[in-house]
Amino acid sequence: MHTSAAEVGDSRPKELALALARHERDDPGFWDFATNRRQGGHAFFQYPAMMVPELQGTLLDDLLAVAPDTTCIYDPFLGSGTVLLESAYRGLAFFGTDINPMATLLSRVKADPPSEEEAAAAVTRVVTRASAAGDEELHEFTNRDKWFNSDVALELTRLRASICKENEARLRRFLWVCLAETIRMVSNSRTSTFKLHVYAAKDLAARKPHAIETFTSIGASNAARAGEHWRRIHSLPEDRKAGAISIVRGSVLDDVNVPVRVDAIMTSPPYGDNDTTVPYGQHSYLPLQWIDHADLGADFDADLIRSTGRLDTVSLGGSLVNALNPADRARLETASPALRDFNATLEATPALLKKVLSFSRDYELALRRSTRPLREGGFSFWTLGQRRVGGLELPLVRITAEFLMALGHSEVTTIIRQLPRGRKRMAMRNNIGATMATEHVLVMAKGNQ
Numbered sequence: 021m022h023t024s025a026a027e028v029g030d031s032r033p034k035e036l037a038l039a040l041a042r043h044e045r046d047d048p049g050f051w052d053f054a055t056n057r058r059q060g061g062h063a064f065f066q067y068p069a070m071m072v073p074e075l076q077g078t079l080l081d082d083l084l085a086v087a088p089d090t091t092c093i094y095d096p097f098l099g100s101g102t103v104l105l106e107s108a109y110r111g112l113a114f115f116g117t118d119i120n121p122m123a124t125l126l127s128r129v130k131a132d133p134p135s136e137e138e139a140a141a142a143v144t145r146v147v148t149r150a151s152a153a154g155d156e157e158l159h160e161f162t163n164r165d166k167w168f169n170s171d172v173a174l175e176l177t178r179l180r181a182s183i184c185k186e187n188e189a190r191l192r193r194f195l196w197v198c199l200a201e202t203i204r205m206v207s208n209s210r211t212s213t214f215k216l217h218v219y220a221a222k223d224l225a226a227r228k229p230h231a232i233e234t235f236t237s238i239g240a241s242n243a244a245r246a247g248e249h250w251r252r253i254h255s256l257p258e259d260r261k262a263g264a265i266s267i268v269r270g271s272v273l274d275d276v277n278v279p280v281r282v283d284a285i286m287t288s289p290p291y292g293d294n295d296t297t298v299p300y301g302q303h304s305y306l307p308l309q310w311i312d313h314a315d316l317g318a319d320f321d322a323d324l325i326r327s328t329g330r331l332d333t334v335s336l337g338g339s340l341v342n343a344l345n346p347a348d349r350a351r352l353e354t355a356s357p358a359l360r361d362f363n364a365t366l367e368a369t370p371a372l373l374k375k376v377l378s379f380s381r382d383y384e385l386a387l388r389r390s391t392r393p394l395r396e397g398g399f400s401f402w403t404l405g406q407r408r409v410g411g412l413e414l415p416l417v418r419i420t421a422e423f424l425m426a427l428g429h430s431e432v433t434t435i436i437r438q439l440p441r442g443r444k445r446m447a448m449r450n451n452i453g454a455t456m457a458t459e460h461v462l463v464m465a466k467g468n469q
């Protein structure tokens with residue numbers, strides 16, 4: 021751990037840095053969380069680049085010990101809602117935004133799943149109706165037959181129709197998440213990568229996925245997970261259960277989506293352009309073709325799923341338009357000398373330079389917008405993976421720290437964790453090599469302490 025806590029003024033940054041350092045002193049591999057398995061609501065759906073719940077939970081516990089007046093946490097890049105659940109398990113209010121409708125659907129379900137009994141009964145009803153249904157007209161969308169074989173498409177059509185027959189929106193949303201995870205398992209796209217990528221012909225011929233059977237098993241597991249979730253909430257003291265949860269689908273670059281005031285930010289931003297890192301949008305594209313859009317909330321925008329790449333194009337760093345604007349470049353490089361030095365190594369490869377500049381421009385704006393509602397003295401926690409561009413490692417931690425310092429924040433500490441073997445797989449299969457072998461949590465405080 022590298023520590024540079026503020027020297028004067030508010031003692032909280034120093035106290036927090038010390039509290040975080042203590043874990044490692046007692047156990048050098050503490051932050052690795054090498055053997056943890058996702059449990060309860062955290063395991064409803066496999067979203068890309070999910071954080072380790074226990075790690076974020078530890079950060080929240082240390083934050084609460086140092087700043088007990090913390091009541092509201094903000095995650096501008098909500099994803100699967102890991103920080104949301106860990107905040108709820110500590111009775112904290114939570115505000116989250118994400119551009120991806122799959123992320124906000126999942127987070128809404130995590131925030132308020134049905135009880136185990138309600139969930140299990142709904143799964144049984146859906147499966148009974150779907151199994152009994154006669155032939156229907158298949159649910160249509162572009163390229164459906166590329167992504168699903170005809171038996172699977174028929175079973176998914178029946179499951180979809182059956183879920184639509186449920187009366188309660190809260191139950192339907194839970195069932196859509198079960199269907200989304202089913203789709204991940206039964207589509208023709210490989211489960212080993214987050215990109216949409218059809219299996220080789222011989223693998224496709226050997227695969228015999230059954231959608232209703234898969235849904236039955238996922239539904240049963242998720243009902244049990246909902247039970248675990250509620251047992252954890254019910255074990256909280258009465259005065260700690262009331263944290264309100266608010267979720268908005270939209271870009272953090274649009275001011276309107278940002279909350280008014282928060283005590284802390286805890287998040288993991290996307291790392292760069294979606295071609296070479298994690299394509300969250302592609303990963304969610306197929307489920308979003310099957311889920312009834314009426315259940316995705318008034319903030320759903322159908323334009324986002326008009327093609328497999330659309331959502332990723334409108335995500336952070338997804339558009340290269342005007343990326344080489346010299347005034348923007350000068351401003352960003354003045355704020356971050358680490359970015360300036362890195363860009364200097366890319367002068368001979370303008371295409372890569374353009375990608376880095378597009379990402380940094382969006383990223384700096386995202387940091388600016390998302391930290392605006394943070395109260396003075398409030399802490400922010402940035403979980404950051406490593407990323408390589410043209411064979412070189414992008415100094416994302418330094419760039420983040422420098423952008424934030426230019427916005428008036430100061431460094432508290434940085435935690436470095438080794439990624440366990442299983443988690444490296446994500447990077448390898450996404451063709452970015454060993455770029456995610458370590459992960460950093462950068463901790464900053466708002467104000468020049």
Ligand SMILES: C[S@@+](CC[C@H](N)C(=O)[O-])C[C@H]1O[C@@H](n2cnc3c(N)ncnc32)[C@H](O)[C@@H]1O
Nearest residue numbers: 070071097099100102118119120271272335336
């Ligand atoms: C690293 S993931 C977050 C994962 C999350 N921490 C978890 O544990 O599941 C980054 C998220 O940023 C979202 N994102 C990308 N661009 C965005 C934008 N402009 N505004 C809001 N969210 C965005 C992606 O959809 C993705 O869910």
